[in-house]
Every structure is written in structure tokens, then in C-alpha cells.
Amino acid sequence: MMFKKIGMIAVALTVFFTTSVLAAGNPFADVPADHWAYEAVTELVSDGVLTGYDDMTLKGQREITRYEMAMMIARAMAAEKDVEVSTRDKQMIAQLAAEFSDDLNALGVRVACLEQQADVVQWNGKVEYTNKQARTSAAGRRSSNTLLLRLEPSAAIEPHWQVKARLEAAQELSQDETGTVRLERIYAQGDYDALQLTFGKLPLYTNEEGMLWDGQCSGAVASFGGGLKRQDGAVLTLLGGRLSPEELSPDFGIVSAEAADLYGINFDGTKNKILAGAGAYRLKNDSWDSAYFSAGNTAAIWSLHGAYRFTNRLRLSGAYAENTKAKSQDTAWQTELDYGTYRPEMQGSWQLYSAYRQLGESAAAAGTDDALHYGQKGWEVGAKYAPLKNVGVILKYGDGERIDSHQGIKQYFARVECFF
Template sequence: MKCKSIGVLVMALTVFFTNSVLAAGNPFADVPADHWAYEAVNNLVADGVLTGYEDMTFKGQKEITRQEMAMMVARAMVAENNVEVSSRDKQAIVQLAVEFSDELNSLGLRVNRLEQQADLITWQGKVEYTYKQARGDLLVGRDSSNAMLLRLEPAASLSANWQVRARLEAASELSRDETGTVNLKRLYAQGDYASWQMKLGKLPLYTNEEGLLWDGQYSGGQASFGGGWKRQQGAVLTLLGGRLSPQELPSSLGLVSDEAADLFGVNLDGTKKKGTAGVGAYRLKSDSWNKAYFAGENTATIWSLHGAYRFTDRLCLSGAYGENTKANSQDTAWQTELVYGRYQPEAQGSWQLYSAYRQLGEAVAAAGTGDALHYGQKGWEVGAKYAPWKNVGLILKYGDGEEIDSHQGVKQYFARVECFF
């Protein structure tokens, strides 16, 4: 019955987004207001790379032509030679130039210099301090931590469409005066084209449920097809496969092996007007994982739904649901979140408030993004994000809930300072 329902929903989503996909295939189609290039150009303006923005504004929700967008990209390429540009902005300009290379060529501005930058390595990253404190009926006193994290993300261009990306991290617990060890978390090749994207290597694992299931990495490959690899418009089909290490799951789950599990998955999602919706299905299998995720046949089969609706540029309501059909307990997870505001660390003064309810069954959401509530818990969560200075962010979260099985109360306080470069 569940498979039949999923099939009906997939068919409905496919029909719903078909018209937009056809439009996205037209190289002379208008650029929609939610195109990723809008945000990229806005960031260049906020960073002072582009000036005179009001003369060619597209801050409204109207669509513009690709030729008009190419004019903005051309101005950014010229401005790059006249002002100091960060590595993040340089990378954005390269990506914009690749996306609109045909239009730039038609304007007489060649992008051959991108080939000269093939060996250029750009760096970006962050430093963050995180304080957590947990209180609960089962805890004696307070369980707290003070953690520092250094994250470095280099990217090297191989050609106009391909680049190699990596992530290195060093974490330390200040209360124990630890010295962090640098670990290579990700290393993968990425190819970006007009209507598809490919990733190969040790790559991000963050599926369309927006962090409900996973927020980590795995080894393998991923391919996305459809209305743009950043969900620009229409439907996007994503296929993924590879190996998932047990280190990506909490040790408290009781996995008894260091061997990685086979992971296969598919996402179908997309955006039309103010709405986003999608489905997902995943299969994990390991002969040696016999705890938590795997209750029968050493296999986990998880399916999911998610959706969001943006009422205004600042107000958005979203939700996601997942179920592990092989698990015997805590086999479902779901969350709903209301967000007001738009937090962008690169924009000084930007802020965001949110309120959420989460039920995070550990057989489904064990590797999710949760900070104020985590796997095996359910309850309310509220939070705020604020950028007092450019590239500096403050985050506060509070979770009030209970353990799903024991119903013992739990409270979690979370505070973070993050600095981007």
C-alpha cells in the first residue's frame, strides 16, 4: 500500500513540474527570480564587487532574460580587475561566467581567461565556536561541551565545467584542552552543466529532506538531471550510490562493525512558483551492521517526503517525513519548521527566527542535522540567527522535549559563533 502511494505521488510530481522542465531546456528562456544566479549577483553587490546596481536592478520577483543576466555577469568580470575580490566571490564569478558563457560570447566578451585559471585553487572556510548544554530527567547535573572547529574548503578548476573540491576539518574540545587533528572529510570531482551535474569521490550526503536524514558524507557518485542542479526551476532527479561508513552514525547506536554499508538512493523534487516538494527512497545494506538501522536482513529501506511553501521573501513553512520499513521501533521521523527572515552571514545585519517541532526516530534520523534535539528525541525547538558583522554569525537554539521511548524530559541549549572567510 505504501509503495502504491509513493508511486502515485511520484507521478503527480512529474506531471506538476513537466512544463517547467521543458522551459528550462530552452537556452533563450527567461531567468526565473529564484535562479541561483540572482543570489550570486546579490552577494557580489553586498561585497562591493558590483556597484551601480540600482541602474540594472532585478530585486523584484520579475523574470529577466539571459542576455540581461549576462550583462550583470560581464560587469562582475570587469569589476574583478578593479577591486579586491575574495576567493568566494572569484569562485562565484567563474561559475556565473560558465553558466552564461554563450550569452557572454554573443556580447563579444570571451571567457577564454577561465582556461588560464584552470590551475587556480580558491580557498574558503569557517571557524566556529559551539557551546552545548543538556539537561534532562536522566542526567545528573548538566552535560555541556565547548568545541572549536576549523573548516577549510579548497576548490581547483580543471576546465570550464569541471573542478575538484575538498573539505578539511580540525575539531577540538576546549574543556579538555585538546589539540585538533586535521581530517580530510571530502574530496570529489564536480561537473556542472546547463541541465545536469555529476559528483564523484568522497562527497556530501545531504538529501532533499533538508537535514532530517543525513548531514555528512559518503564515498561514491551522484548525478542530478532536470531543471538545473541548484533546483532553479522544474523537477530535478538525483541518483546516488556508494558506501556509507559507520563513523557517519553515532557510536551510541551500537553498530558492531567498522565496515561500510552499501548505499543507494533516488530523489525527485523541484520548485514551481512559491512551492517546493519532493520524494526520496534509500537502501542501505551491510552483512555486519546488526544494530539500530538494521532489524532484519541487515538492510534498511527508508522512504521520505518533503515540501515547503514560501509565503513571502522572508516567511517560509517547510516539513519532511521519513520511514524505515525494516525497523521494529523508532521507525518514523518527521519535522515541521516555520522560518521568518533571511540569515546571510555575508550580509551584515541579516537575521532569521524559526520555530520547529521534530520527532526524530533513531532508525531514520540518526545522522541528521539536529542541534537542539537529536535522534531518539521529540519536542519543540526555537532559534535565532544574526549577522552583527559581515561574514560573522551568531546562532542561538533551544530544544524542549523528551526521549521517545522513555518519555523522560530533556532540554538542550545551543550557542554558536561562526566566522567565514
Template structure:
């Protein structure tokens, strides 16, 4: 297998943290200063990882052999002042090119071959919520505040070149409850699944986030999913949906629901879009009774929900996204939609980055069954504004404000949401 300039740039990223001469003087006549790879190539030369062809040329568009790539990796392995992340990447490259490295006299042990098979990511977060019903006479519903702490671990283990096993483990506590009786400290295995990737074909088995985790179906389910395609993708899944993932405004399913879904997606450059279908059935899906009006809003035991979504990124700072969904089996609250404008956005890895957004959402509770929007909730409609900011590397602070109506009672609502996340 032959590589081109991309291989060299991979190694450049590996040794980047170890170098003190970034963007050194131009060593190659065929890599001008305005070339997209200039900084990386110059640093590689300054670090002694590449030497060019002796005639002042780099020939970046020319294929290189695995043996030549191994030479660069060997030089990167000789460096000692590298970070833990860079060392892990070096080990992984060394495992891939172990045969060539052995021919060069660079020993790669079996332990090194298996290095970095398990990766750990995670975060710690604090969340504050204040949900307010301006028109209710019930003091318990007038204002509900909560303080929540979460510690999340997300391991990913490599089984072989095609299969990985992934998981999500959450430990959480409610800070607004100090008594041992009322405190809801808990540790949950939220997700665990095996994922196989074969070119443009992917399969998932276990409990995982499904096709619409970017809209009203932001939840997990237990089952199987297949996906294939490149720019145009087809996804289908089937399994069981737990009643524990329903919105808090709804009563639980009498039993866990059977769940099937399928969708077509398209992604090309600045535009992403898709059309999906979701089917759920269980013994009952009943809503809270409106005691004042003496009404009982009841959903059929079957939900058939169609959803269309799209997003367009105009440039690096401006984007639009939205969706529309309709539950054809519901008699009321049978549609949900959202339109959002985004300006920039905080990047956890880049200190000082920030973003802001404005949105209008109408989330009919018979359709937005699993919505996790934070400022306008399921069963509500209204405006949301928000902003996020990265004050330090790997730390993001988010604020959201929602103002609108409760769809069931027509009461005015106001929601506040704040979160601080620390990623590792």
C-alpha cells in the first residue's frame, strides 16, 4: 500500500508537540510558503524526520513506499520529549508498520502492537436548571430548580481492524437534595455496543444512540442497526425502547416499547439532510391528566412518526439547521419542529472560542417523545437564545434561556439552563 503527502502529515502531527521550531525556514523549493502543508513539512524537515530528495525538492505528490513511511516513524519513535497523546499515536503507527520497522532494525514488541487498543474519553459536568410556569396556581410547579453533577466515562476498545466495543458509564448526583433518603446518587451503564465498519457498511449491536440523536429522538435503544452508503446513506434499526427514556412530562410505558426505524441521509460539503420514519408500539402511552380541565390526553399505543431535517453551513461562522416531524397516529400534539441559527461555536480544544444561537421550537409532546432540548422542553413552544464559551482548554460553559407557552395549558413558561463541562 502506498501513501502520499498525507502520510508525512500524519507523522508531522505525531512529532509536532516535540518540536520547538514550528514553521522553520523553507527547506524545499516545491513547497511554497502559501501551500496548505508548508508548516507541517517545514517542521518535519527541522526535526530531521524527512530529508527530501537532495535537489531541494520534497515531491509531496509522489507516492512513497511503506518502507519510506517506516523510516519517518522510526525517527519519531526516537524522540523522548513527546506528550502521552503523541506517544500513543506513535505506538499505533509503529504497530501498523511493525514489519518494515523490524527490517530497519527497530524492534516493535507484541506489547507495542497492542498499545492503545483501549481509549478512554469522558467529562465532568455541572448543570443548573430553573423551570418556571408563570400562570400556574400550584406552588410546586411555579418554580422548579435543580443542581446536577455528572461524571461520564466513554471507553472504546479495538477488537480488530473492523470491530470496536464502545460504552458509556454515567455517575450522577442531585446536589439540591442533601438527605440520604431523597438523594438520587446512581451509577448507570447507559450504553454498550459492538460496532463493525466495513468500508461504506456499518453495523451496531447493543444499546446505543440511534438515527436521530440530533433532533427529537435524542435517546438510546437496545437492538441492532445497519447503515451503508457514502454521501447518500440508508440506515435501519429495530429493537426495544425503555420507558425510562421518556420525557418526564409523560407517564411511563406500561411495558417497554417495540421500536423500528429507517432513514435516508445526504451529506455533501456545506449541506446535510435526511428523512426518517420511526414506529413504536406498547400497551399504552398515556399523558398526565389535566385535572383542572378534567381532560385526559391519551395517545394510541402506536406511534408512527415521520421526520425531515436539514442543516446548511454558510461559512465558518454562520449556519442554519432545523427539522419537522409528524406523528400520524396521534389525535393531538401531533407535530414538532425547530429552526435554529448558529453563529460560531465554542471548541473545547481551543481556549477563547465562543458561539451563540437563536431558535424557535414547537415540541408537541405526542411527537417529541425523547427530546432533550434544554430551554424549550417537550410539550412547549417558544424562543430560545444561548451562548457557549471555552474559558480554558477542554472547558466549556453554556447558557440557555427559553420563553414561550405550555402547549397543554397555554400557560406562559420561562426556563433557564446553565452547564459547565470539563472534558478529558
């Protein structure tokens, strides 16, 4: 494996540079074969930061000199200015530059203060304004206007591991109140060729596009498969942990503030234009109201989902889920047609969609619910647009009814989000 990584870097050097005469007489010592820099540069190649060759299976038998490694790092530093580079890759480049700063200086590459930058926490986030309105025949019109600040720091520990967090502060404008900062997530994440490990207070977004859960939980997640690095491939995910009552619908039989045990497994496979997957989840809380579940305190939910991409811009998806332990509203399903590609970092990008959803509250426990909520069914349409780079505008409209009472409800959702 080490020879493979050394070989990949050697081939990249051959393509990137035509400096064999200089390299042959370089004054620098070899980089030891077990040095962490080999894995770091190999990952930069895999992520597309360093490009220039196609055969990822070539193997070599020689070590890389410090001079050659410095040239690779200089190339990566230059790539940061020309291509989109992830926060993790930026941190990796900074660590490499700090490690080989003397060699880079010998090449005339300025690396002042990179030793400090390599350890600096990277910050991303957004500010968003959200307006929600709901109209029903019984309750009339209700609305909210919310400002939210989200900060997402991350820091690389070593080439494979990093720590991440999410802090949020929300303020309801109609109350002119002072928002409270909450630590929503904090976790460690390890990324390898076909393995991803996550531990802590981590994201929970189920693979049927968030129909069941769109939030966070405390625990551990392990994902395996080639689909982690490639567009085509399969991924198997195992998860286990604890789920706060805040991450479940109020009508889920909750009668106390105790967290529930959560275990799950899901699978996703993508081949060409087709995506298919399945999931199974088990929740247990001894304090749940037995009136909601046949087993008294246990929920068992399974799901199926799929999607077909007709073109790069047109996609049809669908999902179905059932809680086999629930006594009512035990199923949830949705189908959605999307056209366009919305990416807030790309000015002018946009997307339109139309969907029908039936979100039984015992199955769709706490999914994405911007325009239709758990316990409701109906049509939803929406549009997303990026008028400026890193600025997005999202509009959604839901026209449906309560599943239990058939009471009609219309809901409007508007958001402006600015990323940084």
C-alpha cells in the first residue's frame, strides 16, 4: 500500500514537472517511506487538488526527495487559488507547508506564518432570515420571522481525522429578543478510502433525503463502501446512539424529557443514473406513552427509497417508510421531481421542484418540514436561486391537510441565506 502511494506521487511528479535534471542533483534528503506526508499528498491527488494523470494503479519502488515533495506542495498551494478546495484539504496543505517550510523557502515559495496557520481552526457558516406563514380554517393565520447565525468550526488532527462543531443562535424578530448560542454538534470524523467513522454529537440525516430525520443525535456512525469516494458505488452505514425528544415529533408518544436509544442500518447504491436504498431503525424509551405503540415503548421503522436521473438537471425520487410498532399514522411516503442545479456558491444557479408528501407522524418522526409537517399530507412546490455568489433565496409553498382531521392547511416558506 505504501509503495502504491509512493508510486502515485512519483507519477504525478513526472507529469507535473519537467525538472529531471534539477531533481537528479538536488541537495535534499529522501522523505522516509513511512512519513505522513505521503498519505496527505495521495489524498490531495484523490480529491482532485493535484491532477495530471489517470492511472491510479501504477506502483513505484522509490522514495520521494524533500525537494520533490516541496514542489508537490507548492503546486497544491497554487491550486488553492484556481479551484474549489475543501476546508479539510486546505488544512492539509497548510500542515504540509509547515512541515516542509525550509524546502519551500529554498524554492522561493513564501510560507511565512504557515506553522501557525496549520493549527488555526477553520470557520465556515451562514446567516439566514426565514419567514414562515401557515393558514388553517380553525386557527387562522400564524407567522414567524427568524434570524439565525450558524458557525461551523473545523480543525484537522492528522491527514485522516478532523474535529467539527456547529453553533447556532436564533432570534425571533417579532419579539426583539436576545438569541442564545447553542452547541448543536461536536464530533470527530475519520475519512479513509472506503471507510468513514464519526463519533460525538453528530448530524442525523437519513438516506431517504431526510424524510424520517433531519437533525442530530449523540453516538457513533460507521460507513463503508466505494460510494464514499465515487459517484457510482455502494455505501453501508451503521449507527447507534441516543436521540433527544427535541429530534422527534411531539405526537410520538413522548411524555418525558428522557432521550431514546437509537440503532439503525441503511444502504445506498448508485449505478449510472439510478440510486436505490433501504434503511431500518429501532428506537426505545421506557417512558413513552404505550397508547402510541403496540410494543409499549418501542418504535421499529423501515424505509425504501430510489431516484432516477433523466439528465444532469432532471431527477425523479421517491421514498416510503413504515413504523411496524405504531398504532396510527404508521406510514410515510413522498415523491419529488426536481429540475435544475442549485449551488449557492455558483452565482445564477437555480432549481425548481414539485412534490407530494404524506408524513404520518409515527413514521416521519422529525424530517425536513419546511412547507409540510409531520401529520400532514399534500402538495409542495418550491424554487431555489443564487442571485450572488454564496447567497441563496429559497421559496416553498405547501397545500395540504391534517391526516387525522382532514383540516385544510396552506403554508408559505421564504428564506435568504448568506454563506461565508
